[in-house]
Structures are given as structure tokens and as C-alpha cells.
Amino acid sequence: MENYRLNHLRELESESIYVIREVAAQFERPVMLFSGGKDSIVMVHLARKAFAPAKLPFPLLHIDTGHNFQETLDYRDDLVKKIGAQLIVGSVQESIDQGRAVEEKGYNASRNVLQTVTLLDTIEKHKFDVAMGGARRDEEKARAKERFFSHRDEFGQWDPKNQRPELWNIFNGRKNMGEHFRVFPISNWTEMDVWQYILLEQIEMPSIYYTHQREVFCRDGNWLAVAPFMKLKDSEKVELKTVRCRTIGDITCTGLTLSTANSLEEIIDEIAATRVTERGSRWDDKRSDAAMEDRKKEGYF
Amino acid sequence: MxxxxxxxxxxxxxxxxxxxxxxxxxxxxxxxxxxxxxxxxxxxxxxxxxxxxxxxxxxxxxxxxxxxxxxxxxxxxxxxxxxxxxxxxxxxxxxxxxxxxxxxxxxxxxxxxxxxxxxxxxxxxxxxxxxxxxxxxxxxxxxxxxxxxxxxxxxxxxxxxxxxxxxxxxxxxxxxxxxxxxxxxxxxxxxxxxxxxxxxxxxxxxxxxxxxxxxxxxLHIENDYNFTDARYPVQYVIRPLTDEHHDYRGYAGRVAGGVFNKGDEVIVLPSGIKSKISSIDTFNGEIDKTFPPMSVSLSLTDDIDICRGDMIAKPDNMPEVSQDIEATICWMNQKPLNTSRKYVLMHTSNEVKCMVKEIICKVNVNTLEEIIDDKEVGLNTIAKVKIRTTKPLIFDAYKRNRVTGSFILIDEATNETIGVGMIS
The missing domain is CATH 3.40.50.300 (P-loop containing nucleotide triphosphate hydrolases)
Structure with a gap:
């Protein structure tokens, strides 16, 4: 008998394509969240595969905190042009200016939490009934229980104790007026799967994922990038280091990794050898053990 | 490492x-x-x-x-x-x-x-x-x-x-x-x-x-999929409507069983119209054959009307088509099963309405005994039932194929998934 076998990356790919197509078939106004990070880059790549040779049947949505790495924004604009996608930008700065969100104060101030307000406002403004996101279940404990199709009430909130059962590959996207869904097509991927797939498919990545020189400072064991809106304590010194991003959030909460990895192969070797989870360098999760669960209930990604 | x-x-x-x-x-x-x-x-x-x-x-x-x-x-x-x-x-x-x-x-x-x-x-x-x-x-x-x-x-x-x-x-x-x-x-x-x-x-x-x-x-898992009975539920129709791909019409889906080759004669259900596979397309180009669990897009030689919910199979190996099914269900909701109510039934890429016509028996999950004198199906109950759907389902027994043999039941009032079933 012939060998009818898919390797794990092709099986994950096929599952994700199936989920993305299911969204396009079941919903009227889908949108795909795009942060410029590796997970959403892979998700957009999968979406292109799902509908080829047609263009994406939905727009991309970027929630812009105003604190992005310039490299991320450049990459975003190039990608959108290359694949002919429609891009919508939701601005956290606008939410703050309108008094919809209140800027945090102090040294650890971040706009990460404020994104939720902008996201929900943008969803409502454009009447999107589903938003696809690049979250993975292996990232964090609360995400381990997230469904592919995650139902949100009219306030955009997630009720972890009252989730719809999800069996086989049958996805129930039915909802009442005013409710919407979050869908996570790459739920079953790990960080390693994502990088191996990027290598397999030769997907172009933003330059900040590769090694580069950057002005940084050390806070509680994490290297953070120097930027005009970052307040340094007296004890914190600016240093020039050879770093790369392992994960990309906005600048205020993205810890940089000291690294000389200059190719996808080197990045994969580095990840195989690391002993800290990628979210270990994310400030937003360190606030409390249930930080992610709390933010998700409010309507975070 | x-x-x-x-x-x-x-x-x-x-x-x-x-x-x-x-x-x-x-x-x-x-x-x-x-x-x-x-x-x-x-x-x-x-x-x-x-x-x-x-x-x-x-x-x-x-x-x-x-x-x-x-x-x-x-x-x-x-x-x-x-x-x-x-x-x-x-x-x-x-x-x-x-x-x-x-x-x-x-x-x-x-x-x-x-x-x-x-x-x-x-x-x-x-x-x-x-x-x-x-x-x-x-x-x-x-x-x-x-x-x-x-x-x-x-x-x-x-x-x-x-x-x-x-x-x-x-x-x-x-x-x-x-x-x-x-x-x-x-x-x-x-x-x-x-x-x-x-x-x-x-x-x-x-x-x-x-x-x-x-x-x-x-563990030897290569044969966990059914590679015998060719089944392809149509999930989505790709129509680019661009100058470059003006006439392209691809049927997107994930192979649920068997192997499809370029050139194979196929039958589209429920219409029963026959055609041939003209190409198996992916983003990375055309391929010669496809099998579970691959997501691809099929093009056929004839211009026929096919939509989500249809099933592509082979004329010499067809799934069952019927409005009456027997199944084992597991109830997932606090609200008990009501045999006088209509439910939405999702099966492959199909959505129909249905009624549970008869509760044949319940199964005691601890002793595996069949219970016939108590017909109350509540949360966590496993029961054998007869279901009648408003439109025909295109299916296989769950034992032959986990994809084409499974379904979920949805409460129309709340949209919750309240039951799941495996076709006998």
C-alpha cells in the first residue's frame, strides 16, 4: 500500500485551513486580527492557502497601541500590498483621546490592557461577527481550555465555565443578535511548530525576529527596548546589546532575548535549547497567576 | 536537543x-x-x-x-x-x-x-x-x-x-x-x-x-483514517472573479475518507450528477492525489451546481443517503432532550433540522446495561435513538468513518450545542 501520511506540520496546516474556511462559510462579516507577530503572520499565510487563487474574503485588523516597533509596521504595510488585502487599523491612541480608555501610569505602564477597549469598539463599528486570532493553546494555562470557536456575549466577554462543547471537527458558529465569536485557527500549534512551518514554507519575517544591535535596559531580569515613551528608573542604564525578539507585543511589554540567531535554522536551534516559555518574557502575564484568564474574560485576544 | x-x-x-x-x-x-x-x-x-x-x-x-x-x-x-x-x-x-x-x-x-x-x-x-x-x-x-x-x-x-x-x-x-x-x-x-x-x-x-x-x-497510527471509502464534503466554493482566474471554480474541503486522484470519475450527492476531477489545487500548485486529512480544492470537468453541504464520492462506493437515522447520542446540556421539539443538526458541512422520534434505550455507563423503562435524557446521558431530518443526510456509519458518521445537535433558542451523536 502507498504511504498516505502527512507530517505533523501538514496535518496542523490542514486543520487550520479547515477552520478558516469554516469561518468564511458560517459568518457574514469575518475579520482576521493581525499584530505583525509570527503567529498572525503564519495565520495570514494559512488564510491565503485556504482561498487560493482568490484573495482573502475578509479584511485584516491591526490594533495599533501606538507603541509598535517600526519594523512591525513596515512589514504589515508591505504584506498588505503584496497580497492585496484590505487593512483596518484600530487606534488605542484614539480610544484614549476619546476617553474610552485610560492610560496607565508609573514605570510599568503599558497599553496592552487598553487594546481590549479598542478591539471591541472596532468590532462594533464595523459590525464584525467574528474575529480570528493567532492565539495558541500552548502559550498559557487559561488558553489551554479555549475552543477553536469561542463564543462571546454581547459585551465581548468569555465565560470559561460555560463554553460550548466542541467535538470532532464540527464547529457551531450560531449566535444571537449582537453576539460574536473569536476563532483561533492555530490553537493546536506550538511555538516550535510555528517556526518549523515558517522554515518549511520559507515565509518572510520582520527583521526584529533576527539578531540585531539595539539600545536596551534591564528591568527585573528582562531586557526591554529603549523608546521615547519608556520611563527609566534611576538605577536602569541604557546599554547596546545584540538581541532579537522571541515574541512581539508592543514595545512596553516585549522582553528581548540576547541572541545572535541570524537565520530560521538558528532560531529553531535556539528555541529547542531554551528553558523559558516565550510568554516568560511577556510583562503582561506576570501581573498575577491568573492574569491571562482575567483579561480573556474581559474580551482580550 | x-x-x-x-x-x-x-x-x-x-x-x-x-x-x-x-x-x-x-x-x-x-x-x-x-x-x-x-x-x-x-x-x-x-x-x-x-x-x-x-x-x-x-x-x-x-x-x-x-x-x-x-x-x-x-x-x-x-x-x-x-x-x-x-x-x-x-x-x-x-x-x-x-x-x-x-x-x-x-x-x-x-x-x-x-x-x-x-x-x-x-x-x-x-x-x-x-x-x-x-x-x-x-x-x-x-x-x-x-x-x-x-x-x-x-x-x-x-x-x-x-x-x-x-x-x-x-x-x-x-x-x-x-x-x-x-x-x-x-x-x-x-x-x-x-x-x-x-x-x-x-x-x-x-x-x-x-x-x-x-x-x-x-503506536501504529497510519491506518487510523479510512483510506477506502472516498468522501469529500464540500465546505466552501472558491470563485476568485478576477481577470487572471476569470472562470475558476474550486470546491474547497477536507478529505474525509479514501483517496481522490486527478482524472477520477466522481459523483456529487445529493444530486447524483457524475463528473471527473480535472484538477486538485493547493496554494503551492496542483497535486495528483489527495487523502485524509488534507485540505484542498477540487475542480471538476463539468460545470455543475455544487454548494456547501454537498458530498463528492465515487460512483462505485457511495455513502448512505436518508432522512431517517439511528444513532447513539450523548446529552451535553442541563436541559433534557425534548422529543416534541425540533433541533438543528450539524453533520459534515451540512445543517438540517430534525426531531428525535424515538428513544430506544439509555445506557448505564457504569454497568453498560440498557435501560428501557426510563426515557429521560438529561446531562451526561448516553442513549440510542431514532432521528428524522427535514432534508436527507449523506453519511456513513460512525464505525466506518468518524467524520461522516458524527453530528451535533443545537438548541435553536440558545444556539448551544446540547447533544452529540454517532450514527449506527
Whole structure:
């Protein structure tokens, strides 16, 4: 008998394509969240595969905190042009200016939490009934229980104790007026799967994922990038280091990794050898053990 | 670590397994052990668990804390929902569907079992085969999980006694004959101490059939899909409507069974119109053949009207088409089944309305006895029923094909998934 076998990356790919197509078939106004990070880059790549040779049947949505790495924004604009996608930008700065969100104060101030307000406002403004996101279940404990199709009430909130059962590959996207869904097509991927797939498919990545020189400072064991809106304590010194991003959030909460990895192969070797989870360098999760669960209930990604 | 290198990806397979057992059986400890010994737990995760263990006054690192993710679970020390865990060895990537094992969580066990290639069934060596073992095995067989691995745990508490292990093994094998379980294996372990989980146990020299990890790594899963009956539920129609692809019309879907080759004669159901596959398209270009679980796009030589919910098969091997089905259902909602109400039934890419015409019997999941005098189907009930749909379903028996033989029931008023079924 012939060998009818898919390797794990092709099986994950096929599952994700199936989920993305299911969204396009079941919903009227889908949108795909795009942060410029590796997970959403892979998700957009999968979406292109799902509908080829047609263009994406939905727009991309970027929630812009105003604190992005310039490299991320450049990459975003190039990608959108290359694949002919429609891009919508939701601005956290606008939410703050309108008094919809209140800027945090102090040294650890971040706009990460404020994104939720902008996201929900943008969803409502454009009447999107589903938003696809690049979250993975292996990232964090609360995400381990997230469904592919995650139902949100009219306030955009997630009720972890009252989730719809999800069996086989049958996805129930039915909802009442005013409710919407979050869908996570790459739920079953790990960080390693994502990088191996990027290598397999030769997907172009933003330059900040590769090694580069950057002005940084050390806070509680994490290297953070120097930027005009970052307040340094007296004890914190600016240093020039050879770093790369392992994960990309906005600048205020993205810890940089000291690294000389200059190719996808080197990045994969580095990840195989690391002993800290990628979210270990994310400030937003360190606030409390249930930080992610709390933010998700409010309507975070 | 070199084994995870960039060249390794071509040879890795994906194995999905489910774990059934309660807190008392050491299920969370076993998963923690698999993650820990396979070095899938990172320093910061271990650090968090250490901190939490000390806070709770535990004497050793409580590996169970790694898996209990929701705040209320950590507070109550129980696992409420299905949680998915990931780890990889140089040979395979694994997805664990971790489900709670108490009787009131039958629905979670069914959920975890629905996508699994293998089930781990935990037995406490001190208690032997219990009602709970029967329940877990029955659900695994009901959901047609191809492989069952019986982990006889807590061997350290019975002095690693060979006779105890053999008695449990024989008793389970005897029980397995009474239900539909084909492939089962046994392994004596101590999740707490690590015997035979990843490393072979020095305490049980009488056992030499491989550690649990070795079994998971070598289980033969290539034939878990049905490669015989060609089935292709149409999921979405791709029509680019651009100058470059003006006339392109592709039927997007995921192969649910069998093999489709370019040039094959096919039949479209329910219309019954025949055509030929003119191309099998992917983003990376045309391919010659496709099989489960690939997501592709098919083009046909004839311009016929095909939409989501249709099924492409082969004229010499057709699925059943009927408005009347018999099925075993598991009820997932507090609100009991109402035989005078219409429900929405989702099956492959199809959505129809239906009524449950008759409750043939309920099944006692502990004794596996059929109950015919009580017809109340409530949360966690498993029952055999007859269903009538408003439009024909295109299906196979669940035993032949897990994709074309499964469905879910939805309450139209709340849109909740309230029941799931496997077609007989």
C-alpha cells in the first residue's frame, strides 16, 4: 500500500485551513486580527492557502497601541500590498483621546490592557461577527481550555465555565443578535511548530525576529527596548546589546532575548535549547497567576 | 536537543491522545510527569508550580498544578473542562486532551475522545478494575478511539508486585471482550515516582514491553483514517472573479475518507450528477492525489451546481443517503432532550433540522446495561435513538468513518450545542 501520511506540520496546516474556511462559510462579516507577530503572520499565510487563487474574503485588523516597533509596521504595510488585502487599523491612541480608555501610569505602564477597549469598539463599528486570532493553546494555562470557536456575549466577554462543547471537527458558529465569536485557527500549534512551518514554507519575517544591535535596559531580569515613551528608573542604564525578539507585543511589554540567531535554522536551534516559555518574557502575564484568564474574560485576544 | 533540529520536521508524526481518570488515579500527576520527564516544562512554569506547591503546604512539587489552568480549578483542586497540552519528542508531536473522569463529566470525556487516536485509561493498582474503568473504556469504544493504553498506576503502593499487575490485566482483558475494543496494551507505572513513564523501571524487571513513552512513540497510527471509502464534503466554493482566474471554480474541503486522484470519475450527492476531477489545487500548485486529512480544492470537468453541504464520492462506493437515522447520542446540556421539539443538526458541512422520534434505550455507563423503562435524557446521558431530518443526510456509519458518521445537535433558542451523536 502507498504511504498516505502527512507530517505533523501538514496535518496542523490542514486543520487550520479547515477552520478558516469554516469561518468564511458560517459568518457574514469575518475579520482576521493581525499584530505583525509570527503567529498572525503564519495565520495570514494559512488564510491565503485556504482561498487560493482568490484573495482573502475578509479584511485584516491591526490594533495599533501606538507603541509598535517600526519594523512591525513596515512589514504589515508591505504584506498588505503584496497580497492585496484590505487593512483596518484600530487606534488605542484614539480610544484614549476619546476617553474610552485610560492610560496607565508609573514605570510599568503599558497599553496592552487598553487594546481590549479598542478591539471591541472596532468590532462594533464595523459590525464584525467574528474575529480570528493567532492565539495558541500552548502559550498559557487559561488558553489551554479555549475552543477553536469561542463564543462571546454581547459585551465581548468569555465565560470559561460555560463554553460550548466542541467535538470532532464540527464547529457551531450560531449566535444571537449582537453576539460574536473569536476563532483561533492555530490553537493546536506550538511555538516550535510555528517556526518549523515558517522554515518549511520559507515565509518572510520582520527583521526584529533576527539578531540585531539595539539600545536596551534591564528591568527585573528582562531586557526591554529603549523608546521615547519608556520611563527609566534611576538605577536602569541604557546599554547596546545584540538581541532579537522571541515574541512581539508592543514595545512596553516585549522582553528581548540576547541572541545572535541570524537565520530560521538558528532560531529553531535556539528555541529547542531554551528553558523559558516565550510568554516568560511577556510583562503582561506576570501581573498575577491568573492574569491571562482575567483579561480573556474581559474580551482580550 | 540536537534531535529537534530543523531537519527533523519531515519525519515527525502527530498523535492525539486523551486521558481518562480522576484526581485520585493520579492522572494530572501522570501528565505532569510526561511533560516533566520529556523536558516539555519550562523553568518559569516549574518555578510557578514550585511556588504554588509550597503555598499549599505540599511536601513535593505537585505536578498536578501544571495542568489545572482555570482559577476555580486551582482553588477547588479539580479539573473542570477539557484542557489541551502539547509536547514533543524527537519521534512525535503529541496533543493531550486532558479530561476529568468523574461520572458528571461524561460529556467532557466524550469531547476529549472525539479527536483522539489513543486513550490512556488509568487504573489504581490498589483498587483494580472498577466501575470507573468500565465507564472510561466504554466511552473510548463508543467514540471508536483506535488504540487503548491501560496504565496500571501506583505500582509503588503495591510493592511493584507482578501478580497484582497480571490480575488487573487479565480482568480488564476479560471485560474488553464484552465491548467493541480492538487494540489495547498494558503498562505498569508509578506516575509519582516515574517508573515506566519515560524511563524504564528498575523496580519491575518482570515487565519489558516498553515504557508508556515508548508505546506512545511507536503506536501504529497510519491506518487510523479510512483510506477506502472516498468522501469529500464540500465546505466552501472558491470563485476568485478576477481577470487572471476569470472562470475558476474550486470546491474547497477536507478529505474525509479514501483517496481522490486527478482524472477520477466522481459523483456529487445529493444530486447524483457524475463528473471527473480535472484538477486538485493547493496554494503551492496542483497535486495528483489527495487523502485524509488534507485540505484542498477540487475542480471538476463539468460545470455543475455544487454548494456547501454537498458530498463528492465515487460512483462505485457511495455513502448512505436518508432522512431517517439511528444513532447513539450523548446529552451535553442541563436541559433534557425534548422529543416534541425540533433541533438543528450539524453533520459534515451540512445543517438540517430534525426531531428525535424515538428513544430506544439509555445506557448505564457504569454497568453498560440498557435501560428501557426510563426515557429521560438529561446531562451526561448516553442513549440510542431514532432521528428524522427535514432534508436527507449523506453519511456513513460512525464505525466506518468518524467524520461522516458524527453530528451535533443545537438548541435553536440558545444556539448551544446540547447533544452529540454517532450514527449506527
Amino acid at each position: 540536537e534531535s529537534f533540529s530543523h531537519n527533523g520536521y519531515l519525519d515527525m508524526e502527530l498523535l492525539r491522545f486523551t486521558t481518562a481518570g480522576s484526581v485520585d488515579d493520579g492522572k494530572s500527576t501522570l501528565i505532569g510527569r510526561l511533560l516533566y520527564d520529556s523536558k516539555s516544562i519550562f523553568e518559569d512554569q516549574l518555578e510557578a508550580v514550585k511556588k504554588a506547591s509550597i503555598q499549599k503546604g505540599n511536601d513535593y512539587i505537585n505536578l498536578a498544578l501544571l495542568t489545572d489552568g482555570l482559577r476555580s480549578e486551582r482553588e477547588q483542586g479539580i479539573t473542570i473542562d477539557v484542557a489541551y497540552r502539547y509536547f514533543a519528542t524527537p519521534k512525535r508531536k503529541f496533543i493531550i486532551a486532558d479530561t476529568p473522569g468523574h461520572v458528571q463529566y461524561t460529556r467532557n470525556m466524550v469531547t476529549g475522545a472525539s479527536t483522539a487516536n489513543a486513550a490512556l485509561i488509568l487504573i489504581d493498582a490498589r483498587n483494580g478494575v472498577t466501575e470507573q474503568t468500565h465507564r472510561h473504556t466504554y466511552i473510548a469504544s463508543l467514540l471508536q478511539i483506535p488504540h487503548i493504553i491501560v496504565c496500571i498506576n501506583k505500582m509503588d503502593l503495591v510493592d511493584y508486585d507482578q501478580k497484582t499487575y497480571e490480575e488487573i490485566r487479565d480482568k480488564f482483558a476479560q471485560f474488553a471482550q464484552t465491548i467493541d475494543v480492538k487494540d489495547f496494551l498494558f503498562v505498569p507505572i508509578s506516575a509519582l515516582k516515574g517508573d515506566n513513564v519515560v524511563d524504564a523501571s528498575a523496580n519491575m524487571p518482570w515487565y519489558d514491553n516498553g515504557t508508556l513513552m515508548e508505546i506512545l512513540e511507536t
